[in-house]
Amino acid sequence: MDLEQKLRELAKHEQYVVPYDPALMNRMRLTIHQRLQSNRKPFPFVVAPIIVVVLIVVFLSGGLEHFRAGGGTGKNIEGENNRVIEYAPAPVISDRLAKMLNMMTSYDDIEIKKTGPSQLAEVFLRADEAHEVETNKGKLQVVIFPENVNAEQIELDEDLTTSGNITYTFTGTELKEELLPLRAKGPTYVYTKSNLLFATNNSSLVGSIRYIFDLREVHSDILTSFGLNWDEYDIYRRIGKRGKDGWSEKQLKDIAIIALRPPDELEIGDLMPAIFFKKGEPIASIIYQKASGVNKLRQYRWDQATEAWILEQNKSIQGKKRKRE
Amino acid sequence: MRREGKKLEEKEMLPPLSILHSTVDASFEFIMEKHLYDVYRLCCWFIQDKIAAEDVTQEVFLRAYKSLPGFRGESKIETWLYRIAINESKRYLRSWSIRHIFYQAEPDVHEFIEIEEGVVRKEEWRRLATVIAKLPFRHRQIIILHYYEELTIEEIGEILEISSGAVYTRLHRAREKLKALLNKEGEKWT
Secondary structure (H helix, E strand, O other), X not given: OOHHHHHHHHHHHHOOOOOOOHHHHHHHHHHHHHHHHHOOOOOOHHHHHHHHHHHHHHHHOOOOHHHHOOOOOOOOEEOHHHOEEOOOOOHHHHHHHHHHHHHHHHHOOOOEEEEEEOOOOOOEOOOOEEEEEEEOOXXXXXXXXXXXXXXXXXXXXXXXXXXXXXXXXXXOXXXXXXXXXXXXOOOOEEEEEOOEEEEEOOHHHHHHHHHHHHHHHHHHHHHHHOOOOHXXXXXXXXXXXXXXXXXXXXXXXXXXXXXXXXXXOOOOOOOOOEEEEEOOOOEEEEEEEOOOOEEEEEEEEEEOOOOEEEEEEEEEEEOOOOOOO | OXXXXXXXXXXXXXXXXXXXXXXXXXXXXXXXXXXXXXXXXXXXXXXXXXXXXXHHHHHHHXXXXXXXXXXXXXXXXXXXXXXXXXXXXXXXXXXXXXXXXXXXXXXXXXXXXXXOOOHHHHHHHHHHHHHHHHOOHHHHHHHHHHHHOOEOHHHHHHHHXXXXXXXXXXXXXXXXXXXXXXXXOOOOOO
């Protein structure tokens, strides 16, 4: 028997035997955060007396000024080269930022170059956090409010009357007045969605963000209408942009051809079909929406034996009819 | 769903190194979001025990978090994570407690789908998977990285920090070892 061939066949099979399980991933992520916060590790009790002696010696020699001053939190983690890393336990917020960056880069050509603290961090009294995200299309201020805050009520109030001294502030939310008004070199563009606020001086960037969120919302609605969970899928936009979690070139090309040739022909006003790959399973779902608001789903499974996408489901359901430009 | 001729650098966008230094937490979240599943699956393949793989995956990310500010960016994040995953898996399998105290589960050679594949082929795969699970770690790791993960020779070399030539040699030896074990069972593998 040909070992090389059998190994490749076995490998193809093995690639599917550990399915993507969102619950398991979430549990692992939470556990990692808990462990980072508590810095728990099985403590070798034999070492305890030695550590106590060392601590006493160091303390007496004045090496623990930091702890005497009350600065030790006990939650720091020592990195390589004895560098102490401050761990700020804000997993939910950080997770939201990570997911947002992931969405932005999945839906558009936006590349993240740098992230850091935003100038708006202290301005909004009710904001959870604010980041400055530097992208290939310009800088973007991202403000994340708690889930129960509707950022869509917030409006930009700009004073462009004095050239070279443009100032702006916001209305519709509580602000730290002493930091206002904010100054800008040019016009500021704001986009708000749910509990998020984006501000930038680049009009095309704000347009991209609006497009991403609108399209994401439509896709999410379509998936939900068929009982599918957006979090379990990855959108696929462009062949070759990324390795896309291991899909082969043939798989990608074939599904793209299928997506563009729906059985009921596309009409003016229809949403372009989008391909979603299920995480951890050889399943591709093609979704789109007719101008009439009817949602369409065609779900394919990759058949390794025939090396082809096999249609598993072909469904239609009335969805939300949308106004399109 | 592994790729054909997977290129690690094409895999996805990652924040550059400077970001990793300035926003460790956000970057760490991003890395977890993107790689948790990949690392978990790799650990499953190495350890052959999903429960233990869960623990080892956690260790990988804890270690990655600790080392993130010191990450010099000389390799890709994925390469770096895979390297940690391999080391942690090796550490787990070599740990004294695993070998001496705890019950060690039989390698998780899962059921093969009978509907899609012929019974004969299914049996061949099962036998092959069982023998791979018995290979020494250095041989198994190269088989997994090359065939299961579908990494190129260069990428494997980068992860294991060895030359491409050394990867070819190790791969050849792993296949020879595998062949020898299979042939011991009375079948002719070429």
